[in-house]
Amino acid sequence: MTRRTWRGVLRRLEAVLGAVLVNACGRAARADWAAANASPLNPWTGGCGRCHGRGMDMLRMHEIAEAGHRILNPFTEEKLMLLGEVCRLRPAQRQLDLACGKGEMLCRWADAFGIEGHGVDISEVFVPLARARAAELGVADRVTFELGEAAAAVRAMTGAATPAMTEPTPADTEATRSDIEAARAIVDAAHADIEAARADIEAAPAERRQYHQYDIASCIGATWIGGGLAGTVALMRPAVRDGGLLLLGEPYWAEDTPEEAYAALNMLGGEFATLEGTLDRIEAAGLELLEMVLADGDSWDRYVAEQWWTVSDWLRENAGSPDAPAMREYLETSRRTHLRYQRRYLGWGVFVCR
Ligand SMILES: C[S@@+](CC[C@H](N)C(=O)[O-])C[C@H]1O[C@@H](n2cnc3c(N)ncnc32)[C@H](O)[C@@H]1O
Structure with a gap:
């Protein structure tokens, strides 16, 4: 031979x-997602970890609750576009978006700023919607979406196994x-x-190997893909050119957060810090914080309160579904914890780093 x-x-x-x-x-990652979202680590569910005992797949829960959303985080469209401006995006820049959801960021930025991009997400519901959105905005030639587990996808891209x-x-x-x-x-x-x-x-x-091929890598609201902020930074770095940007969407706590808020939001693990503590974490990961855009109470409402109507409609239409009890609990818990704690004490922002 x-x-x-x-x-x-x-x-x-x-x-x-x-x-x-x-x-x-x-397959393991989908199970991990379920575990992460059922645990005290989860920033998104307003304490719906308790619903996990009812045996519902937590990703499916989000797919139902966020059926009416394009942006799956506490940003409004205005804040999303402001972030693009803040990042000084230019035509033909290339962005890798890990856990891209319905791909709204890449599609809108490709349309408005002329970037090119590739998104990866584990949801079989969200990825086809991302592709459809790219076609709708006429950017499908510049933006692609991959169904897959983000960490495995980025490792494959940068040369691991x-x-x-x-x-x-x-x-x-x-x-x-x-x-x-x-x-x-x-x-x-x-x-x-x-x-x-x-x-x-x-x-x-x-x-x-395609090391350093991207100008920007982003993980907006899913740093569990690398086991936290530092691990996600380590995961993203090989994909980005020297001097390129890393965008991290992370929750943070208000300075005066009462102890009971951590328990109510199922976040006793200390994985999120105050704003200043988040800066420390970013610096400890070897990055410089260049800019940021933060959510506020009103933009949190667009993410969380908008889900209530969607879930309420779903419950009316699917009263007999085996998922109905879990979705009802999700709705009730989301309303109460958002109004009592989340809107006031849990911040969220995208941190622009280099
Ligand atoms: C809070 S949403 C954020 C979505 C998107 N970044 C946005 O801001 O619109 C979290 C996303 O992470 C995806 N996800 C969760 N675990 C993942 C993994 N291990 N690999 C890829 N995507 C994942 C979910 O399907 C979901 O779309």
Whole structure:
């Protein structure tokens, strides 16, 4: 077997194993999302972690509650566009948006500022809507969306173990088996070829690597994808060019937050800080804070209060659904905790860093 054939064997093995890993990661991540959103870490649910005991998939809960939203965070359209201006976006800049939701940020910024972008999200409901929005705004040639787990996708992009998100077909498996047989024969027969193949193993991922290709990487309201702010920064950094921007959408606590608010919002874990504490965390992650746009009570209402009507309608139309009790509890808890604590004590903003 020639060196070229070896390279084919190894590439195919790599692709098949990688695809298995990506799919396993995606399934695990959906479970992680459920766990994160059922835990005290969750900034979005206003304490609906308690609903998790009813066995409803928490991502599905958000897909229902945010059916009427385009922006899945406490920003209004005005704040979203202000953020684009603040970031000094220019035509043809490239942005990677992790946990992109319905893709509103990339689509609107492509339309208004001429950027290009790629979004990744785990929701089978949100990703097709993001693609539809890109088509509606006439930016589908500049903005693409991928259904996948963000951490696995970005690692694949920057050269770690996970390439394309496709199930290996039986033909792949069969081909791989015979390739392995062929490879065994070669290992016995030609040590020189094995050395050459080793060089090819090292060379192949490098060819795939697309380090530092983006001008901007963003994770708006989902830093659990990297296990918190620092982990998400570490995840995003290899994708961004030197001097590029990292946009982090994070909650923060008001200085005078009473203890009972943490419990009521199911956030006892201390993963969010005050505004100044958030600056400390950003700096500890090795970034400089350049700018920020913050939500306010009114923009929180557009995110949270707008869900109430949507869920109320859903409950009227789906009274017999097995998900109805969990959705009812979500609605009741959301109303009460938002009015009592969230609107007042839980801030949220997008921090523009370099
Ligand atoms: C609060 S929403 C924010 C969406 C979007 N960034 C926005 O601001 O409109 C969180 C998003 O994270 C997605 N998500 C959760 N876990 C994920 C993961 N591990 N990989 C990719 N997306 C994920 C959800 O599907 C959801 O769209």
